[in-house]
Amino acid sequence: MASKIVFVTGNVNKLKEVRMLLAPAEGQVPAFELTNIDFDLDELQDSSLENIARHKVSQAQEKLAKGTAVFVEDTALCFDSYNGLPGAYVKWFLKSVGPEGLVRMLAGFDNKKAEAVTTVAFADSNGQIHVFQGKTQGKVVDPRGSREFGWDCIFEPEEGAGKTYAEMEKKDKNQISQRSRAFALLSKHLNGASNSGV
Numbered sequence: 107m108a109s110k111i112v113f114v115t116g117n118v119n120k121l122k123e124v125r126m127l128l129a130p131a132e133g134q135v136p137a138f139e140l141t142n143i144d145f146d147l148d149e150l151q152d153s154s155l156e157n158i159a160r161h162k163v164s165q166a167q168e169k170l171a172k173g174t175a176v177f178v179e180d181t182a183l184c185f186d187s188y189n190g191l192p193g194a195y196v197k198w199f200l201k202s203v204g205p206e207g208l209v210r211m212l213a214g215f216d217n218k219k220a221e222a223v224t225t226v227a228f229a230d231s232n233g234q235i236h237v238f239q240g241k242t243q244g245k246v247v248d249p250r251g252s253r254e255f256g257w258d259c260i261f262e263p264e265e266g267a268g269k270t271y272a273e274m275e276k277k278d279k280n281q282i283s284q285r286s287r288a289f290a291l292l293s294k295h296l297n298g299a300s301n302s303g304v
């Protein structure tokens with residue numbers, strides 16, 4: 107029977123993407139069964155994305171039965187002109203000023219470059235924590251496309267043929283997104299570990 111892995115997140119858009127990213131290739135037997143729990147986890151206020159993800163998964167571990175394999179992810183949007191801010195704080199900026207407010211933050215700057223970073227922290231069934239990170243470079247632009255997911259409408263990735271994430275098909279975003287890069291590393295780890303159990 108496939109082992110279970112829990113993804114702790116309260117973000118339905120992340121869940122949708124991660125389910126696509128971790129889906130087994132056609133004809134392949136799934137190596138694990140992915141389930142989701144929405145716990146309210148405290149998020150460390152720290153400039154280290156790795157520390158934030160490690161702290162987040164440690165809390166998730168404490169809430170689950172010992173031996174449960176679990177992962178979390180934290181996603182940051184880092185402005186070049188702000189030396190990496192808002193970074194992991196982007197969630198709170200979005201809540202207070204929306205995508206337009208994020209665009210306005212860069213109004214006085216010629217440099218609109220931004221980096222999207224997803225940091226995955228996976229605690230295996232022995233309680234050992236593994237961290238994986240994916241990055242995508244791009245720039246901040248006036249909102250274009252669907253407003254469904256966070257800052258997707260203002261992030262134009264360098265490899266996106268001039269489209270914002272929000273203007274792209276999900277499968278195309280998944281080819282180049284910071285999340286897909288981080289989860290490709292987790293997948294590789296899980297596939298390597300599948301013989302010994304997760």
Ligand SMILES: O=c1[nH]c(=O)c2ncn([C@@H]3O[C@H](COP(=O)(O)OP(=O)(O)OP(=O)(O)O)[C@@H](O)[C@H]3O)c2[nH]1
Pocket residue numbers: 114115116117120149179180181182196197198200255256257258259271285
């Ligand atoms: O346009 C976007 N494209 C993305 O690919 C993306 N990934 C995350 N986000 C947003 O950035 C903040 C991260 O904060 P975050 O990592 O703490 O997430 P969260 O609190 O929503 O969920 P979780 O912590 O329960 O998993 C939240 O506002 C998310 O909505 C994204 N926005």
Ligand SMILES: [Mg+2]
Pocket residue numbers: 149197
């Ligand atoms: Mg969060």
